[in-house]
Amino acid sequence: xxxxxxxxxxxxxxxxxxxxxxxxxxxxxxxxxxxxxxxxxxxxxxxxxxxxxxxxxxxxxxxxxxxxxxxxxxxxxxxxxxxxxxxxxxxxxxxxxxxxxxxxxxxxxxxxxxxxxxxxxxxxxxxxxxxxxxxxxxxxxxxxxxxxxxxxxxxxxxxxxxxxxxxxxxxxxxxxxxxxxxxxxxxxxxxxxxxxxxxxxxxxxxxxxxxxxxxxxxxxxxxxxxxxxxxxxxxxxxxxxxxxxxxxxxxxxxxxxxxxxxxxxxxxxxxxxxxxxxxxxxxxxxxxxxxxxxxxxxxxxxxxxxxxxxxxxxxxxxxxxxxxxxxxxxxxxxxxxxxxxxxxxxxxxxxxxxxxxxxxxxxxxxxxxxxxxxxxxxxxxxxxxxxxxxxxxxxxxxxxxxxxxxxxxxxxxxxxxxxxxxxxxxxxxxxxxxxxxxxxxxxxxxxxxxxxxxxxxxxxxxxxxxxxxxxxxxxxxxxxxxxxxxxxxxxxxxxxxxxxxxxxxxxxxxxxxxxxxx
Amino acid sequence: xxxxxxxxxxxxxxxxxxxxxxxxxxxxxxxxxxxxxxxxxxxxxxxxxxxxxxxxxxxxxxxxxxxxxxxxxxxxxxxxxxxxxxxxxxxxxxxxxxxxxxxxxxxxxxxxxxxxxxxxxxxxxxxxxxxxxxxxxxxxxxxxxxxxxxxxxxxxxxxxxxxxxxxxxxxxxxxxxxxxxxxxxxxxxxxxxxxxxxxxxxxxxxxxxxxxxxxxxxxxxxxxxxxxxxxxxxxxxxxxxxxxxxxxxxxxxxxxxxxxxxxxxxxxxxxxxxxxxxxxxxxxxxxxxxxxxxxxxxxxxxxxxxxxxxxxxxxxxxxxxxxxxxxxxxxxxxxxxxxxxxxxxxxxxxxxxxxxxxxxxxxxxxxxxxxxxxxxxxxxx
Numbered sequence: 001x002x003x004x005x006x007x008x009x010x011x012x013x014x015x016x017x018x019x020x021x022x023x024x025x026x027x028x029x030x031x032x033x034x035x036x037x038x039x040x041x042x043x044x045x046x047x048x049x050x051x052x053x054x055x056x057x058x059x060x061x062x063x064x065x066x067x068x069x070x071x072x073x074x075x076x077x078x079x080x081x082x083x084x085x086x087x088x089x090x091x092x093x094x095x096x097x098x099x100x101x102x103x104x105x106x107x108x109x110x111x112x113x114x115x116x117x118x119x120x121x122x123x124x125x126x127x128x129x130x131x132x133x134x135x136x137x138x139x140x141x142x143x144x145x146x147x148x149x150x151x152x153x154x155x156x157x158x159x160x161x162x163x164x165x166x167x168x169x170x171x172x173x174x175x176x177x178x179x180x181x182x183x184x185x186x187x188x189x190x191x192x193x194x195x196x197x198x199x200x201x202x203x204x205x206x207x208x209x210x211x212x213x214x215x216x217x218x219x220x221x222x223x224x225x226x227x228x229x230x231x232x233x234x235x236x237x238x239x240x241x242x243x244x245x246x247x248x249x250x251x252x253x254x255x256x257x258x259x260x261x262x263x264x265x266x267x268x269x270x271x272x273x274x275x276x277x278x279x280x281x282x283x284x285x286x287x288x289x290x291x292x293x294x295x296x297x298x299x300x301x302x303x304x305x306x307x308x309x310x311x312x313x314x315x316x317x318x319x320x321x322x323x324x325x326x327x328x329x330x331x332x333x334x335x336x337x338x339x340x341x342x343x344x345x346x347x348x349x350x351x352x353x354x355x356x357x358x359x360x361x362x363x364x365x366x367x368x369x370x371x372x373x374x375x376x377x378x379x380x381x382x383x384x385x386x387x388x389x390x391x392x393x394x395x396x397x398x399x400x401x402x403x404x405x406x407x408x409x410x411x412x413x414x415x416x417x418x419x420x421x422x423x424x425x426x427x428x429x430x431x432x433x434x435x436x437x438x439x440x441x442x443x444x445x446x447x448x449x450x451x452x453x454x455x456x457x458x459x460x461x462x463x464x465x466x467x468x469x470x471x472x473x474x475x476x477x478x479x480x481x482x483x484x485x486x487x488x489x490x491x492x493x494x495x496x497x498x499x500x501x502x503x504x505x506x507x508x509x510x511x512x513x514x515x516x517x518x
Numbered sequence: 519x520x521x522x523x524x525x526x527x528x529x530x531x532x533x534x535x536x537x538x539x540x541x542x543x544x545x546x547x548x549x550x551x552x553x554x555x556x557x558x559x560x561x562x563x564x565x566x567x568x569x570x571x572x573x574x575x576x577x578x579x580x581x582x583x584x585x586x587x588x589x590x591x592x593x594x595x596x597x598x599x600x601x602x603x604x605x606x607x608x609x610x611x612x613x614x615x616x617x618x619x620x621x622x623x624x625x626x627x628x629x630x631x632x633x634x635x636x637x638x639x640x641x642x643x644x645x646x647x648x649x650x651x652x653x654x655x656x657x658x659x660x661x662x663x664x665x666x667x668x669x670x671x672x673x674x675x676x677x678x679x680x681x682x683x684x685x686x687x688x689x690x691x692x693x694x695x696x697x698x699x700x701x702x703x704x705x706x707x708x709x710x711x712x713x714x715x716x717x718x719x720x721x722x723x724x725x726x727x728x729x730x731x732x733x734x735x736x737x738x739x740x741x742x743x744x745x746x747x748x749x750x751x752x753x754x755x756x757x758x759x760x761x762x763x764x765x766x767x768x769x770x771x772x773x774x775x776x777x778x779x780x781x782x783x784x785x786x787x788x789x790x791x792x793x794x795x796x797x798x799x800x801x802x803x804x805x806x807x808x809x810x811x812x813x814x815x816x817x818x819x820x821x822x823x824x825x826x827x828x829x830x831x832x833x834x835x836x837x838x839x840x841x842x843x844x845x846x847x848x849x850x851x852x853x854x855x856x857x858x859x860x861x862x863x864x865x866x867x868x869x870x871x872x873x874x875x876x877x878x879x880x881x882x883x884x885x886x887x888x889x890x891x892x893x894x895x896x897x898x899x
């Protein structure tokens with residue numbers, strides 16, 4: 001079960017193996033923020049140790065400190081029982097600690113072998129010793145079951161293969177403790193299984209893996225021990241065999257989780273959006289949205305399920321006016337909005353949470369208050385006549401930060417500095433602030449942590465009760481079933497099924513999504 | 519702490535760049551066997567009498583005014599990620615058209631001036647607008663089209679000058695349009711200098727100084743404080759997000775090119791209205807390209823562009839006195855070139871540092887100067 005920390009004493013509880021990495025009282029401050037505050041962590045040799053926590057809880061800061069990317073303000077790090085002071089990642093690598101970043105750092109036009117030796121090129125005299133490197137890579141590849149083809153070009157590799165190249169790169173440099181930063185975030189389920197197989201190999205060879213994640217089920221599957229971080233500090237360690245995902249989530253969030261139960265229906269008869277025979281063509285002339293018709297009423301959440309790439313994105317983007325439609329009409333209340341510009345739609349009360357928040361929803365290099373204005377350029381309080389009302393925009397940004405629990409130092413912070421969950425909460429707050437009549441939410445909780453997810457669900461439910469019409473596109477089937485009043489399945493551009501979320505299971509929904517039901 | 523950091527980061531890049539540029543220039547001057555100290559002395563040698571000092575300042579300002587306008591024109595495009603390389607052609611064509619219209623018509627003074635300004639801005643805007651329309655309808659890169667339009671504009675201006683617009687008689691040595699009548703000329707500010715009790719410079723201080731400052735203020739307000747300016751900057755920072763937020767991306771490209779070209783149309787007017795009164799073969803060229811450098815120096819910020827223009831004017835002034843001291847005037851061009859390179863590199867480095875710090879800490883840090891940033895840029899001291 002859940003033990004209370006601190007378990008600082010290195011000697012005792014599990015005699016299985018000695019601690020290879022031990023962190024005591026680690027504190028790291030940045031201007032305005034304490035990113036890590038008294039973190040304690042004990043990782044034992046030959047284990048897979050998971051670090052879980054919400055986005056922005058301080059996991060990455062801790063790992064970057066361990067990897068020598070920045071230096072702690074307080075506290076100690078011991079590797080193999082010896083105190084270390086890393087000045088750079090090179091020091092960490094020398095001490096046997098390597099890191100596989102979430103975003104791969106590979107040169108696409110190089111081969112696997114070239115990528116692996118890049119930065120620590122083996123030399124004989126002036127020439128590169130590729131023969132020796134190749135032999136070493138082959139050893140690594142076979143002994144850890146990485147199955148790498150040294151001469152393949154990286155650009156031809158899939159995501160899972162690239163990740164294995166990154167792992168091999170770290171092993172090539174002699175690391176015996178590997179830090180993996182959210183390794184499963186980019187993988188499909190089969191690749192996750194393969195990765196876990198690789199990790200087991202590493203473990204059986206006596207290597208240590210530190211695994212960062214917020215996917216609790218995966219963590220329970222793969223880890224030998226779990227440490228939970230909340231708001232910059234370690235709040236406990238848990239045994240994956242006995243802890244439930246829900247208990248872990250509660251440790252992460254620090255409170256009882258709200259459940260995703262549908263409340264009483266608030267659906268009215270008043271149609272807010274009418275989509276009739278909507279067809280959108282790709283440049284090739286193939287329909288990506290094919291004669292889609294549906295209605296969204298006041299107080300109703302219409303969920304759209306589907307395997308990604310079946311036209312959901314194009315459908316909602318067309319409703320926002322971002323694509324030209326080849327046929328069909330869009331009615332907004334009593335009006336025909338087919339020919340409206342995106343701005344007219346927004347002004348009339350359509351809010352949009354885009355699926356790719358950083359690409360479509362944010363100005364990353366701009367401060368939060370300017371991001372507050374984005375999408376509201378023609379509406380108060382952000383503007384006054386033709387001018388931007390800076391003080392009102394700042395004030396309203398502060399309101400959103402407070403009401404929607406956006407954790408950031410202030411409204412002048414650049415958006416790029418926020419974690420994904422906090423960026424998303426800002427977007428939700430912004431899109432809700434114009435009192436929209438219709439909200440289009442595309443993957444509103446993708447990539448956000450449990451706490452932010454629960455908060456966003458609550459917001460959507462409250463808004464629905466208040467009479468908002470919502471279109472919800474999501475890949476999270478529980479979310480779809482839990483929030484929707486009406487559920488459609490989209491397949492190859494068509495709505496192929498209408499289901500009642502009250503009595504459909506994720507499995508049944510999955511069958512419809514893959515077209516197996518027909 | 520925060521304020522110190524902010525100011526420090528903002529000043530750090532340009533100051534460092536200036537020092538680096540001066541060191542490189544000193545090495546070049548040493549390499550050609552001259553003394554960098556003499557060059558430095560000549561740069562700051564404004565003469566002994568107050569009259570010659572006023573004269574020096576006037577020369578600097580007269581050079582800086584068109585450079586400032588050119589920098590503004592370029593910066594509008596840069597703000598939304600458009601590279602208007604065609605400012606050169608836009609102002610040359612605008613100036614000759616304005617000169618011709620202005621000399622062909624006689625109106626009461628204010629109206630006459632206004633007409634010339636409107637013609638110049640309209641021609642510049644239309645010429646730049648061609649590139650904008652080509653971009654949104656046919657997907658032609660504005661870099662390519664504006665460069666090509668430069669050649670066409672310069673060729674067209676030459677044809678018009680030697681043909682239909684020629685105002686000097688056949689066989690005369692100068693080829694120019696007819697001079698503007700009195701009502702189309704702009705008074706110099708020498709009278710104002712006199713009223714301030716200052717000595718009269720030998721050269722007229724261009725009366726366009728005041729309109730240029732007004733234009734600078736208007737551009738600053740439009741870019742930073744208006745909805746339009748927000749849309750413009752948003753389009754530059756993240757085109758996809760701007761479109762999603764309701765900005766009409768295509769309309770924005772055309773509008774930005776029109777404004778950029780309209781501003782470019784003003785570049786030749788200080789000389790036309792206050793100095794030469796005609797467009798001719800010897801009319802100042804190259805201002806459009808220098809404008810790109812000035813906009814880079816000023817990080818697209820009107821105040822920064824003003825500094826950049828003044829710095830270039832300051833360096834250009836020294837060209838003559840450097841020659842008197844036996845140092846080739848091309849040294850000035852070398853200094854200008856190294857400053858631009860150093861500033862661009864330093865800005866990028868400072869921007870990366872700032873972004874990295876912001877990402878790492880989630881702390882309250884300013885951008886040290888992305889191309890579309892909005893901190894006041896102090897380029898030179």
